[in-house]
Amino acid sequence: MVTTPEIAIDQVSKQFRGGSLALDNVSLTVEKGEFVSLLGPSGCGKSTLLRLVSGLTPATQGTITVNGIEPANARELMSFIFQDATLLPWRTVEQNVGLGLELEGVARPVLEKSVNAMLSLVGLENLAQRYPRHLSGGMKMRVSIARALVSRPRILLLDEPFAALDEMSRDRLNEELLRLYAEQHWTVLFVTHSVAEAVFLSSRIVVLAPHPGRVAHVVPIDLPWPRTADTRLSDAFDEQVTHVSRLLRSVQAAAPEAR
Amino acid sequence: MKRHLWFALNSLIVLGVLLLIWQSGVWLGVPPYMLPGPLVVGEAVVNRFPSLIRSLWLTSEAAALGLGASIVVGVAIALAFAQWRWLRCLLFPYTILLQTVPIVAIAPLVLMWAGNGLLSVALVAFIICLPPIIANTTQGLISVEENFLHLFLMHKATPVQVLLHLRLPHALPHLFTGIRISAGISVIGAITGELFAGSSRVGEGGLGYSILYASGQLETDYLFALVLAASALGFCFFFATMFLEWYLLHDWHEANRSDIPE
16 A cells, blocks of 8 residues: 655745745655654755745745645645744733634634643643733743644644744753654654754754755654653764764855855 | 822922923013913913813814724725735825825815815814824734734635734734824814814804914913913823723733833
8 A cells, every 4th residue: 555645745946036046856755753854054945845835835846745635725734833933912822822723713612622622731721811922932932832733733844943942941842842742643844953953853854955955865863762851861862963963064065155 | 109109299390390480481571461470371261261171172072083084094094005005005105295285284275175164173183193094004904924924824814814813903003003193183183173164163163263363362361271271182182092002902012011111
């Protein structure tokens, strides 16, 4: 039996209206349940690739399928988490988490039940009535994650979600994300520029080269699961981080100067 | 609480000093038809209280009508501007033109078209109030961050949902900035209108009309009272809208924090 890959990117190029080539002939397949990180220097088109998969922008060339269909038609399978928490400031935590379900017309009692369950899953039940401006950066991101998960997505797309946070909040949220991943088995495409974060989270890392963006290396990460805070202290973790860092540096050194 | 009292006390001291400077002009021998002292003006306020209140009422009625209409029409125009870019590019320069045309120059025209009375006065206030509402609300409607739009699109939101749940609430603080600006100038617009429209009711007039009348009769003390009443009215309009803004937005909007700034 041939299974459809969860995300299939086939010889995809993306040219912006200004003429610059953001992605050049990128091919990548993500299987169900994989946690794949896109890693690379700025200008490698990693965020662009994520947006193409989400169906928010079309590819210039090549095809992308999500669960075998066009990304724009597969949006209900996916949730997108942005770099900033993008919470609506006029809505409470609870109302922000329920936003997606509300837009999709889910009945009020069902909505409330799902939102409450999700809030307790990410430990936010005490903040349900707060407005975003009362929350710290880490808390806002937690709300953003809850909002993405409440619609029970099969695929999670994350665009440098923890880049603006301090290291301790980031580590804690990474661990939490893996805990939820173990429970809910999504397929994840995760954009980051942090090697340590990518190694800690991923089952596979895709290193992209810049100008134009293309796949340079694919590195499977075979650290044992479940990964916890202790994983970061292991020698195997250090080795992987060193290995990936070298690859990243070689990609940067080989790249032509940014225009 | 202590800081509140301190501010109130300071304001009172400033008021006292100002009154003292004013009164010293009288002591120095400036004739009362040029500069009536604070006591004389106070006397005029007390003696002519009913007609002063009547004038205040007529002017605030016209100003409120003009302001209210400008909010309704301004938001409608801003919605159209936000929806159709070409319309915005085409017409936006003219809303600025509306703002730069001196209101005293328009008022006689309005009077010619709409005749003597409340309608003319309210129309002049409306015209002067409209541009800030349009400009600020349009800005609020179109300045929504791209990621928020993406978020809504990922959930397949309809254009109506984007408008109701994203653009309109996002524009609300901007709308209130516009209303706050317009509230202060609505009174100026109404008074300007009354200078030309005379009375908005037969046999009695608003502040603008009474100011003209008092200056014609050389009733300088009453003129002073009217000027003070006019600025107090603008002040009230301004604070009423500011309070409304605070009441509606302080839960979530950064600029409307409930605590007192340092």
